[in-house]
Amino acid sequence: KAGVTQTPRYLIKTRGQQVTLSCSPISGHRSVSWYQQTPGQGLQFLFEYFSETQRNKGNFPGRFSGRQFSNSRSEMNVSTLELGDSALYLCASSLSPPGTSGNYEQYFGPGTRLTVT
Amino acid sequence: QQQVKQSPQSLIVQKGGISIINCAYENTAFDYFPWYQQFPGKGPALLIAIRPDVSEKKEGRFTISFNKSAKQFSLHIMDSQPGDSATYFCAARRYSTLTFGKGTMLLVSP
Numbered sequence: 001k002a003g004v005t006q007t008p009r010y011l012i013k014t015r016g017q018q019v020t021l022s023c024s025p026i027s028g029h030r031s032v033s034w035y036q037q038t039p040g041q042g043l044q045f046l047f048e049y050f051s052e053t054q055r056n057k058g059n060f061p062g063r064f065s066g067r068q069f070s071n072s073r074s075e076m077n078v079s080t081l082e083l084g085d086s087a088l089y090l091c092a093s094s095l096s097p098p099g100t101s102g103n104y105e106q107y108f109g110p111g112t113r114l115t116v117t
Numbered sequence: 118q119q120q121v122k123q124s125p126q127s128l129i130v131q132k133g134g135i136s137i138i139n140c141a142y143e144n145t146a147f148d149y150f151p152w153y154q155q156f157p158g159k160g161p162a163l164l165i166a167i168r169p170d171v172s173e174k175k176e177g178r179f180t181i182s183f184n185k186s187a188k189q190f191s192l193h194i195m196d197s198q199p200g201d202s203a204t205y206f207c208a209a210r211r212y213s214t215l216t217f218g219k220g221t222m223l224l225v226s227p
Binding site for chain 1 (some may be wrong): 147151153157158160162163166190208212213214215216217218219220
């Protein structure tokens, strides 16, 4: 089974621009979560999608948004980029729908390295 | 508010030794505790996980010890190898959202 794929792997953008990152989950997984990883803050939860609906959202400004398509693929968008948005953006997929417990592990993709200059 | 505290920040262990990483959490609503291993340039990979109704789980050289009353859990890597050199993250899950510790950089010297 193919793992989680993320595109692009690397991206360089200028302050004020916007960016869209893409994630394809493991086949059969319908829950997709996004995380931001920085040296200072570590791994922080951005949001989660299930069945094309955002089910949970972390503590990030409204410039960060996302969506999920009917095939479970997901995109996240960051508008009006700031220098502090430079980070590794990770996507994770799981079988588990939000609101349920159970040993449904999250599997991460390789991430998209975003550099804002 | 840091809900999952991880220590130490970095760790150097001799080959063949035992690596121990500790985590403590605050929210008793967490229901699942995974550990992830991350190599440079890669995404985190699930290593081993435990539920709070179990006190210990072992998979190969990796063992999680869980103390529900103390709200602490730890990862033990037995017979540590240079290939284990990576950053390790503990996490705690509520619903399907993971809250991560800050990570531990492990270096296993040959």
